[in-house]
Amino acid sequence: MTRWRKSSFANRGMAFEQQLDYTNRLYEQQGIAVINKRPTPVKILGRNTRGMVNGYLEKPSTVDYDGTYTGRSVVFEAKSTKELTRFPLDNVHEHQVEYLAKCHGCGAISFMLVEFANHQIVYLLPYEVLEWYWQRAKTGGRGTKSIPLQDFDVHAYQVPPGRVPVDYLQVVEKVWSIGGVAV
Amino acid sequence: MTRWRKSSFANRGMAFEQQLDYTNRLYEQQGIAVINKRPTPVKILGRNTRGMVNGYLEKPSTVDYDGTYTGRSVVFEAKSTKELTRFPLDNVHEHQVEYLAKCHGCGAISFMLVEFANHQIVYLLPYEVLEWYWQRAKTGGRGTKSIPLQDFDVHAYQVPPGRVPVDYLQVVEKVWSIGGVAV
Numbered sequence: 246m247t248r249w250r251k252s253s254f255a256n257r258g259m260a261f262e263q264q265l266d267y268t269n270r271l272y273e274q275q276g277i278a279v280i281n282k283r284p285t286p287v288k289i290l291g292r293n294t295r296g297m298v299n300g301y302l303e304k305p306s307t308v309d310y311d312g313t314y315t316g317r318s319v320v321f322e323a324k325s326t327k328e329l330t331r332f333p334l335d336n337v338h339e340h341q342v343e344y345l346a347k348c349h350g351c352g353a354i355s356f357m358l359v360e361f362a363n364h365q366i367v368y369l370l371p372y373e374v375l376e377w378y379w380q381r382a383k384t385g386g387r388g389t390k391s392i393p394l395q396d397f398d399v400h401a402y403q404v405p406p407g408r409v410p411v412d413y414l415q416v417v418e419k420v421w422s423i424g425g426v427a428v
Numbered sequence: 429m430t431r432w433r434k435s436s437f438a439n440r441g442m443a444f445e446q447q448l449d450y451t452n453r454l455y456e457q458q459g460i461a462v463i464n465k466r467p468t469p470v471k472i473l474g475r476n477t478r479g480m481v482n483g484y485l486e487k488p489s490t491v492d493y494d495g496t497y498t499g500r501s502v503v504f505e506a507k508s509t510k511e512l513t514r515f516p517l518d519n520v521h522e523h524q525v526e527y528l529a530k531c532h533g534c535g536a537i538s539f540m541l542v543e544f545a546n547h548q549i550v551y552l553l554p555y556e557v558l559e560w561y562w563q564r565a566k567t568g569g570r571g572t573k574s575i576p577l578q579d580f581d582v583h584a585y586q587v588p589p590g591r592v593p594v595d596y597l598q599v600v601e602k603v604w605s606i607g608g609v610a611v
Contacts, residue, residue: 273530276533276534277534278534279527279530279531279534279536281489281490283466283467284466284467284468284469284470284486285467285470285472286467287467287468287470287472287481287483289468289470292485295484296484296485297482297483297484297485298470298482298483298484298485299480299481299482300470300480300481301478301479301480301481302475302479302480302481303467307464311494312501313501313503313531313534313535313536314501314534314535315534315535316500316501316534316535316536316537317499317500317501317535318495318496318497318499318500318501318502319501320496344462347456347462348462348496350459351459351460351461351462351496351497351498351499352496352497352498352499352500353462353496353499354499
């Protein structure tokens, strides 16, 4: 309990992305997983000798995080919302859902991490669940443009504080039945 | 046989990297695998409304290609040499070997693709084999700074022309015993 509080306070105010970067650094140091943040794709037009470059932003076609855990391919997108009761789907881009779908189709562990910043709760939303809400949003009906917080409790998995600030691999182990045991 | 020649001639003069990009595009279209070229990491300092950016090149810490094949994580570096009888190891950077090692340690399918451009032969060199030659090169003895072509025939796997220009996943299937069957 003490550890939980400590960890929670230590990370208060730390942006979600930084928490994840820190988490991934710890996973890597401990030899648990290699997960990277994908660089923003820049088409480089010129560069000087000191490494300064200019260019233009290319359209991103993937998601922000990917890597390796017990031999499995892991891809996910991370989002944070300040909303109290729902996650608005306009935070998510079509190309991100498409990319998660493609990877899921090739057997990757594919999901989204959603932080409710004010509650300091993080959920892991497996791709299939995201897909369901994403398709529903396309019907355009009232109340379909976001995922209610209470739905996360039923259809997603809360990421508890663990060995690292956002221990999402602990959830991956359970949901995909992999981990310490055999692959 | 006819197909082999055709494919071989069609790709003559096409840079190795382009062949790989094309290969990966076909793999993806056919739903076989999702393999991406990692963007050059640029620390963006500023950008305008038209998407033009300036910044500086960050030190790369990964390798060029990674992705998902039958749920497995795949990482590799691709190199091309114009040498006729050997692959000089100064083509390879320490951080690339370290990254392949880390991923290998987490269970990824980790290797290097080496093209002998003048012979138009491509080999898949599994990480463990690369590691052996890399360590040997550190002894500094004569003849240890490169891998002889004939060693590739013994310790690496030739990538035959296949469904796609550089069908390295065909080799991955055999070497790692995965693929169409069960994972």
